[in-house]
Amino acid sequence: MDAIDRRIIATLQRDGRMSMTDLANAVGLSPTPCARRVARLEGDHVIRGYTARIDQKALGLPVSVFIWVELETQSKEAIDTFERAIRGFDRVMECHLMTGSRDILMRVVAADLADFDRFLEERLMRVPGIRSVRSSFALRSMVERAALPTM
Template sequence: MTNIQNDALDRRILRALQEDGRMTVQALADRVGLSPSPCLRRVRQLEKAGVISGYSANIDQKAVGLPVSVFVSIKLERQRAGNLDAFGVAISQWPEVMECYLMTGQFDFLLRVVCADLEAYEQFLRNKLTQLDGVASIESSFSLGAVKFSRVLPI
């Protein structure tokens, strides 16, 4: 954490907001042991410093018709900066790709793709992923279920 106090109060604020980003300033202040004004001031500092990068709703992917998660390992023909960047630009435009990581080891990228069913994934694979220049190999692994899924960082 830069440009903030980085103390136990900031960490308590961050933990509380990760668990419930919609709580009022009063509820947050009560939970962390501050009065509302200093609590809000700290939240604004955390936002300004980029520690809090935004707020969003957590949506159940099954409830919105996207029950399938596929982890896709990609190896590129070349690992030059331009090739890595071009792949990243293409992937960032596809809403099915929820996460994309540049990796070390056997593969260059690891993606998490969500879709409605196997047919939808096949269409994604055929019409998007295999159409990219420079892709040497694609390996897909289908998730059978989540054992643990958390957006709360251990701070």
């Protein structure tokens, strides 16, 4: 990956809807070589897709909850079982396997406290192999970035 690839990535992170002509102009290429580079970055899975960033409050999901999950065992089977289960939960926006005393950190969105309680009781706590769950509610977001640094 060279400096032009990094400029393409940085530009697309700011505006993934721009035309190939506009992208090529922004990074100093003609459209055909630019399109080839974008296709290569997509084929190499550097660019994994294009999405719209949506305000979660506008969709009626203003609450963000960070949940620490401790599993009964940290075996590959237990982690795989947990991962398969939570992949089906659309309220889970992020889920990370962590080091330390707690195994999993998740970010979940909810409409309100009652909605989160339903998610907890009807979905998360029914996943086999959970030893404990601790949650913290985000009061406000101080930094949110979708764009990665391109160095």
